[in-house]
Amino acid sequence: MSKFKKKKSGELPPVSTAALPDIVFMLLFFFMTVTTFKKDDYKVAQKFPYADQIQKLDKTDPVIYIYAGTPSKNYQKDVGSQPKIQLNDKFADVSEIKDYWFNTLNTDLGPEFRNVAITALKVDGETNMGLVADIKQNLREINALKINYTTRNGNSSKNFEK
Amino acid sequence: MGRRNIPEVNAGSMADIAFLLLIFFLVTTTFEQDEGITRKLPPIPPEGVTPPIIKQKNLFTVLVNKNNDLLVEEEVMDLKDLRQAAIDFLDNGGGTNEKGEPCTYCQGKKNPESSDHPNKAIISVRNDRETEYATFISVQNELVGAYNFLRDREAVKLFGKDRSFTKMDSILSHPQTTDENLIEDLKDKMKTIKDMYPLKISEAETSN
Secondary structure, three states: OOOHOOOOOOOOOOOOOOOOEEEEEEEEHHHHOOOOOOOOOEEEEEOOOOOOOOOOOOOOOOOEEEEEEOOOOOHHHHOOOOOOOOOEEEEEEEHHHHHHHHHHHHHOOOOOOOOEEEEEEOOOOOOOOHHHHHHHHHHHHHOOOEEEEEEEEEEEEHHHOO | OOOOOOOOOOOOOHHHHHHHHHHHHHHHHHHOOOOEEEEEEOOOOOOOOOOOOOOOEEEEEEEOOOOOOEEOOOOOOOHHHHHHHHHHOOOOOOOEOOOOOOOOOOOOOOOOOOOOOOOEEEEEEEOOOOOOOHHHHHHHHHHHHHHHHHHHHHHHHHHHHHHHHHHHHHHHHOOOOOOOHHHHHHHHHHHHHHOOOOOOEEEOOOOO
């Protein structure tokens, strides 16, 4: 009776992978839209403190970044473990901030943004205020007064949980 | 001549190509954290100008020492009480502003020992060089929170529930807000509120 051929046992039909490209493309588009290209490699710790009274910076805003924090482990034997400033992707001294600020303004943003450029201070939570005060003082001296302390969104009491 | 069948393109490697792209984007991009407390630094005063003398009662001093303890108006305080203390100080309205008008919208205790008018009230934050940045941000956050609380309250009173100060601010800074009239309207309303409670937080130079 050929009509009732016995099914071969144990052979599952192959899983169709036709939809796999679609799934992967979906993931791809997700990452393309929500992430941005890495600007700089962080050489310092970047664990921002929490705050909830925050404003979002838009991608189109003219922003100049200054990083500060404890150097990561790989660099500690070269530069020590005290908190450091990082400009672009190099460790820098406080005195280099002014040059860096004007260079970034003129090459990346355009001199017309002189008075509206926002300086984002991406400072690690465990940095001491002395370094931050030095950065602020330098920014005041070049009249770059609009700043933004980058924080994570959350209740500020989380800052004291260790 | 029969119509020739075009052979189907093999799409089997499509997934591989997509994976390749996906991994490229995973590696080269990051989730950017671009939010924070926006603040304007005070400009450096020109030489020879002496800063105006501020009455002690219009000054709310917050000291943060190197052990991250708070001293508010000469008293030790917990961070969680700071916001309410700042609100009480700002909203006191015990006197008049520069024009001699009393604060009609203040709901404070009208204590003559505390601030005269939100226009005159100044919050001064001083910290040690050894203070931790996280503490500084927490203090700033609480103080901005106090201002936002008062501004929201007045905005809701004047313009209704949908127009609280923080909401207007988030609408205004949203990149998809392009309607000119709306922007003008919001800016106008926000200015009214800002004039009622101008943000005066001085971040004095750190002491050693």
